[in-house]
Amino acid sequence: MYKTIIIIILAFLISCQNTENKEPESVTPERGRQHQGRHRRGFRGNNPDRVTLKIEYRGDTIFVPSGSPVSKKLELLTIKSQDYNAQFVTTGVVKPLSGHLAHVTTPFDGRVVKSFVRLGEKVRAGTPLFEVNSTDYLETVRTCIQARQQMELAEKNFLRKKELLESGVTSRKDYDEAKMEFELAEKECEKTKSILEIYNLNPQDADMAKPLIVRSPIAGEIVQTDIIVGQYIKSDAEPIVTVADLEKIWVIARVKEKDLGTINLKDRAEVITESFPDKPIKGIVNYIGNIMDEQTRSVEVYLECDNQERILKPGMFVTIRFYRELDNAIVIPSSALLQDEESSYIFMRIAPDLYLKKSIYAETIGERTVIVRSGLNEGDNIISEGAIYLR
Template sequence: MSNISLFYKFTGIIILLFTLKACGDADQSETAIPTVTTGIQDDGCLPEAMIGRLVIEEAMTGPLKRSLNLPGNIEVNKDRVYRVMPTAGGIITDVHVRTGDRVNRGQVLATVQSPDIAAFKRDIRAAKAEKNMAEQNLNLARSMFESGVYSRRDLLKAESDLEKIISEIDRLREEQKVLGIEEGQTAYTIRAPQSGFIVERNINPGTAMNPDNGHAFKISDLRDVWVIANVSETDIGNIRIGDTVSIQTLAFQDKTFEGIIVRMSNTIDPNRRTMEAIVELPNPDFFLKPGMFANIDLNASENEIYTSIPSRALIFDNNEYFVVVYEDPCNVEIRKVEIKRRNGERTYLTSGVEAGESVISNRHILVYNQLIANQ
């Protein structure tokens, strides 16, 4: 076969292929592209294609619930904090504990070199000298009374003088015990008034202290702690004293702690716009440390029964709330609702929707706008 014949055959095949492709394109261009109607039909019904894309949920009745998730932090129970004060002025010579240390009642926390100790000891020595003199005077008074020189009144006065001095010495010895002054020393010790943990230390060796300067230490037993929950201004109405809450921390994410709200602040933080709610939490194993961050969950039910709908079904328009109530494709209407409380995913209503009715909770704004347009 000649090259010319092969050329004509090859050219014919190419022309045939282009012809077939052109016919195929023509057929495709004549095929109708299906369309989906998303608007309300002329008869007022929702098209089937649109209904398939809607989420329709039923309104339910149940107890009014309060659910909150609040940030917070662990603090010492301020009702169980002991402030350790210096009992006399002086210079701190030794501090035997650090913040976080566990201490026992009576344990020495610090030593104070005090000029007041010298004056105190002078008072004791003077009182003892007066006691010796009073004892001698009493012995003399008894002798003179027996010989008839002193009257009974003189004898009673000598006895009274001795009793007063003995009482003063007893007072000084009790003060010596309170101050922690030992015989022969010119310093006194600060001791723990209660077992617990040192949660604050305000002194170091060389610090000049006196009772007017404030406390040297704070001690808390940490067997129970406070969780300070920060309640936003909009959530204050959803929290009550006595509510039980669940608490989790970053340090112990696998543990959940249960506590009770024992008090609430009566003031608002002007910067954060939050109010403090205090949860009292048992801490027998000392897992919880002051300063930890906490996550507080509140879930409480009240005795009142209300109809509730999914919160996402609400439509806010012109400062009012509406929902789209669905009965069937041809019975869809807009209703205004009155809200009792919004609680996360559920909203409780006082009017507008009855239990058992259904509302559209997805693409409901599209339906709402079309119903408004058709009015």
């Protein structure tokens, strides 16, 4: 046991002696640099040559180091005002011009006895369309003729009383009575004449021996006819003849709210049909609606178009391409424009490697183009490509 204790003591003394004889390790500059390198590799990875350049955000200002990967993806554009031909595309429908379409039926109940027109025929205003035998019409004519005869008789009596009064043969009372009778008869005659004129009938042609002739109220073309000789029709029946003047025609475009600011009266447009896509038809903006459709968020814009070749037909769906010449416009690519919940904005270069997030008001005028209404001036330098990397 004593031997074991002596061995442990000797081992302890030898260990202490080795510690005292060992010289401390000196730290040279080279070893210090190696230590610092190991410290940096903790942040940079295993490649000591790689340097990470971070983008710094300070409110609306962004610092992008010129050596960073993001900086290499940015393309700049210097703003210059220019004359620009703006255009956008929408859809629409073809309709006749106001007053250029007439649906015709008989003004009195009766039986059709004759037809004067055929489908596709061109007619003038007043051209006979069809003939109707109508007792209601004959009764109206009889009343008109009687009123005219009574007026003529009352007029003769009035003129005779006037001559007698001037000769001193009759009294003022008889003269006044004759005058009043004439005025009443004249008003009654005018009333019966106006009834016929309402139905586009000439009171001078009213004759008990002649049937009712229904005439075209406008000049145009017979585009629909359902005349059947022998058919009995009522005055409130569906029209049996349609006359349309299609030399000029409406194209009603549905324009979205965002595009309204680019349209003015007299702006030009092109109308394209599926049947003749290679024959665009020119149109002029004639009217811009004042009511917004709540469901489609669009406004009706009326184009007046020449339709000599009859390419445009009422009810047809078409594509409309609007054009507008803008003077001194500021136009930027859509890739430069970003949006958030509050506004549209771009990134403007205000110093080397320094950019400012700036709100602007812009409108889309093409598939890849927007026009800036406010927020940018000529000479400003903005990011045209790669702005999305700074969001």
